[in-house]
Amino acid sequence: MGLSRAWSVALYGVDGVPVEIEADVGVGTVRTQLLGLPDAALHESKDRVKAAVRNSDRSWPTQRVTLGLSPATLPKGGSSYDLALACAVLAAAGSVSSERLVGTVLLGELALDGRVRAVRGVLPALLAARRAGLTRAVVPVECLPEATLVEEIELFGAETLVDVIMWLDGGTSLVVPSSGAFVAMPPSGPELADVMGQPEARWALEVAAAGGHHLLLSGPPGTGKTMLAHRLTSLLPPLTVEDALGVTAVHSVAGLLTPDMPLVSAPPFVSPHHSTSTAALIGGGTGLPRPGAVSRAHCGVLFLDEACEFGQSKLEALRTVLEEGEIRLARRDGMARYPARFQLVLATNPCPCAPPKEVDCLCTSTARRRYQAKLSGPLLDRVDLRVKTRPLIAMNGAEVVEPESTAVVRARVQRARERAMRRWSEHGWRTNAQVPGPVLRKEHVLPRSTTALLDRALATGALTGRGADRCLRVAWTLADLADSPEPAAEHVATALEFRERRS
The missing domain is CATH 3.40.50.300 (P-loop containing nucleotide triphosphate hydrolases)
Structure with missing residues (x-):
């Protein structure tokens, strides 16, 4: 009998939730039970993991295997849990050491022959794992270039389940990525x-x-x-x-x-x-x-x-x-x-x-x-x-x-x-289009002579309140392009002209 733990990540959009996988191998009817609201793909992982373990020269436990995915109340889906499930079961059965499973998140789908296949969402999953305090990650080799974008986490790439088993037993069979650096490429496109x-x-x-x-x-x-x-x-x-x-x-x-x-x-x-x-x-x-x-x-x-x-x-x-x-x-x-x-x-x-x-x-x-x-x-x-x-x-x-x-x-x-960013940086905005209307009307109010056309359009019903705010944003952009400290009346007039529906 044995109990072990491994970690994976559940994705909800681009938000990740670390999932603790507990494996218990004990006395009872010989069966494998998966708990924690798995979907169809995850429920089928029991058979994939069994075949992958057998084809990796390891034996599946001949006792009752209970796998619990916590938080148990959150629905979980996909095939990215396969690698973590296999390692948790093998550790609980005493087939591999569980020392390196502590603080390690495992992501990857297992083929029936034990190959580790690429999965979606590796980047947001590792970002969530890092926020949760996990310090190591094992991912499919194909996903290593994506995974290297996450700093402050030790990364390893796996090609097969055998490689992961050897690594858990103290070997160095996993691929260590080269350090990646962010390079901002200028947008390219037609002339x-x-x-x-x-x-x-x-x-x-x-x-x-x-x-x-x-x-x-x-x-x-x-x-x-x-x-x-x-x-x-x-x-x-x-x-x-x-x-x-x-x-x-x-x-x-x-x-x-x-x-x-x-x-x-x-x-x-x-x-x-x-x-x-x-x-x-x-x-x-x-x-x-x-x-x-x-x-x-x-x-x-x-x-x-x-x-x-x-x-x-x-x-x-x-x-x-x-x-x-x-x-x-x-x-x-x-x-x-x-x-x-x-x-x-x-x-x-x-x-x-x-x-x-x-x-x-x-x-x-x-x-x-x-x-x-x-x-x-x-x-x-x-x-x-x-x-x-x-x-x-x-x-x-x-x-x-x-x-x-x-x-x-x-x-x-x-x-x-750059002019707009310097002006709005203290608020966290980077473009004029992101600035809320109340800020433009109260903190960066323009002279009445400058906004006279907007007042007239509002009075006649030709412009809504939202439209007036957007005119102000465009006017600030026109002023930035003209290297002017603030919009003038002609900038407001041009912004208002841009809003006229043309057909």
């Missing part, structure tokens, strides 16, 4: 100078990048809306260490990381098709929900091309996310929380038929209104910049001045962001 014409839209793209604002591009097909959206991430600065870990944690849970790219250091660009489901856009699934497109775009850009084709229910689901910067999904097995602070870029045609020239439109006024109404007022009220793209008038010589390159515009964006 902004490739976009022909559209000076107003290019200016709006620069303002959006400088202040973290949401953007709507409306115009006939073929005018460069998609090209402009794809170039926004090229203007954004690299992710900080904190942001990179947060984005990488989401991508790890979603299973998008590869050994070649274990760290997401550049702002992500996510562009779901308009036929995507609400669950794929927001996040969802049975049991514990998986991250959706809004979370994969965290600290980056979410681009909805042909926005009016998405369906009103999907678009309206974005409203709360845009305000709160995170998504909370409640399901049968618990609630998962995923970060979702992104820049939204919408692109849409002015009408269903979308001819190259508006004069050729065959839609009735009712059809145009119905099509444009798919972008509701509450959703558009959260979009700071609205721009109409114009049809091209010539393939060559359309512009008198050579368009600016990405590098030139990115340098201006970086200077504007």
Whole structure:
């Protein structure tokens, strides 16, 4: 008879909870019982672990085996507990030493032949283990590049269960990773100078990048809306260490990381098709929900091309996310929380038929209104910049001045962001779009002469309170780009003009 303990981690979104696995081998009917609210995948792990142990030249106990996963009241799922279950049982049976199990978290799925397979969510799991005071971790070899992002924890990589058994008995059979260092890679992407014409839209793209604002591009097909959206991430600065870990944690849970790219250091660009489901856009699934497109775009850009084709229910689901910067999904097995602070870029045609020239439109006024109404007022009220793209008038010589390159515009964006960061750093905000309205109205109040246009728009009902706050944020961004200490009346006027709906 024997009792042993091992550690693993349960993930709820990007939040991890350390799970203590207790194995008791004792007298009773020969069976293996798994306690602690396991799901179907975890319940099946009993058979996987038995086969892996037998095929690793070890014997499964011929007594009653009871496995308890604590906290017992939290639902647990997935196959990442396999390695910890196997080690706990072998230690309880006296087949291996339990000394190295103390303070060690074990993650990995076991194949029937004893191979240790990669699992999702290694990064957030190790971050949770470190917070809980665990000092060592054994993970699949394929997950080592991702695991090395977590500092202050001793890491080992395992290829097979035999390697782990030998290590528990005092050997050095596990892989020790080389020390990893965070390297901020500048965002790479298509060149902004490739976009022909559209000076107003290019200016709006620069303002959006400088202040973290949401953007709507409306115009006939073929005018460069998609090209402009794809170039926004090229203007954004690299992710900080904190942001990179947060984005990488989401991508790890979603299973998008590869050994070649274990760290997401550049702002992500996510562009779901308009036929995507609400669950794929927001996040969802049975049991514990998986991250959706809004979370994969965290600290980056979410681009909805042909926005009016998405369906009103999907678009309206974005409203709360845009305000709160995170998504909370409640399901049968618990609630998962995923970060979702992104820049939204919408692109849409002015009408269903979308001819190259508006004069050729065959839609009735009712059809145009119905099509444009798919972008509701509450959703558009959260979009700071609205721009109409114009049809091209010539393939060559359309512009008198050579368009600016990405590098030139990115340098201006970086200077504007540095000004905003210095101004808001004591509050923890990094862009003007993150600043709450009350702070702008009370602590950084502008002269009445500067905000006269906003007061007039509010008095006539042309602007909501939320819209006025967003105008102030855009005005501060325009002032940062102009190297001005605070917004002037022309900056407020430009911000208000950007909010006019154009169709």
